[in-house]
Amino acid sequence: MFRLPVCPHCKTVFHYRDVWKIKNKKTEKCYHCGKSFKVSRVGYLVLLLIVVLLSVVVNVMILSSMSNILSSIAPIIIFSLTVVVLALIFTPFFIIFKRINGR
Numbered sequence: 001m002f003r004l005p006v007c008p009h010c011k012t013v014f015h016y017r018d019v020w021k022i023k024n025k026k027t028e029k030c031y032h033c034g035k036s037f038k039v040s041r042v043g044y045l046v047l048l049l050i051v052v053l054l055s056v057v058v059n060v061m062i063l064s065s066m067s068n069i070l071s072s073i074a075p076i077i078i079f080s081l082t083v084v085v086l087a088l089i090f091t092p093f094f095i096i097f098k099r100i101n102g103r
């Protein structure tokens, strides 16, 4: 289901650690074929949006199911941290490498 990004030129699959290093760059060169490609984070932004919406909904549900606000703080913190950590772990799977137009 989850796939790491591949070079759009030679289809080399990039390693998890390499994707981590280049995920904040705009363009990168393939270590295998040496050609440049665009690093697209669109998929990752969609993931973040879904994650944020989901955690807001779940936090509201936790809040409304607890009789007092103090007892709902711990589950909300635990849930939110888990969601953030999971989103970070899966970041490289939502990065896409695209061909630069005209090359």
Ligand SMILES: [Zn+2]
Binding pocket: 007, 008, 009, 010, 011, 012, 030, 031, 032, 033, 034, 035
């Ligand atoms: Zn390549």
